[in-house]
Structures are given as C-alpha cells and as structure tokens.
Amino acid sequence: MRELRTNVAALVRRAAGGERIVVTVDGVPTAVLGPLGPEGGEAGLTLDDLVGAGLLQPATRPDRPDAPEPASVPVDARSDRILGELRGE
Secondary structure (H helix, E strand, O other): OHHHHHOHHHHHHHHHOOOOEEEEEOOEEEEEEOOOOHHHOOOOOOHHHHHHOOOOOOOOOOOOOOOOOOOOOOOOOOHHHHHHHHHOO
16 A cells, blocks of 8 residues: 555556556555456446446536637747737736
C-alpha cells in the first residue's frame, strides 16, 4: 500500500502497459492492478458503460461554468494581440 500511495501514477502506467501488479496490505495480497483488455472482456469500455453498470458515479460539479464558445482566429494572428483584445487592453 505504501508504494501504491507514493507511486500511483507510475504503477497505473505500468498496468496500462500490460503489467499486473499485486497490491498487498501487511504482506497479504488484497488486490490486483492490471490492464483492461480482451482477456477480461473489458476491451472498449467507456465511462458511460461503467456508469450504466452502476460501477461508477458520474462527476457532478454544479459550480463549474459552461465551456466558452471557441473564437475564430485568423491564421496569421499574434497571440499577444489576441490576449490583449480578450483582456480589454
């Protein structure tokens, strides 16, 4: 558990690369971190699939603002001028 807490990103990358990692608590194996793949029938799973199966709750942030509308920018535009216009300078 200690190594999992301190190296979670690296361990998840290793699992995504195909490695199966056994997690132990006080030396007793308690979980396996491994890749999603066809051997377990998980290939192609999406977050919507997991929500539908009741295995995941969708994220909810009522305080999050809507995404801004994309701006049309000319190809030869300079970023400092665009930022200045957005800032009202």
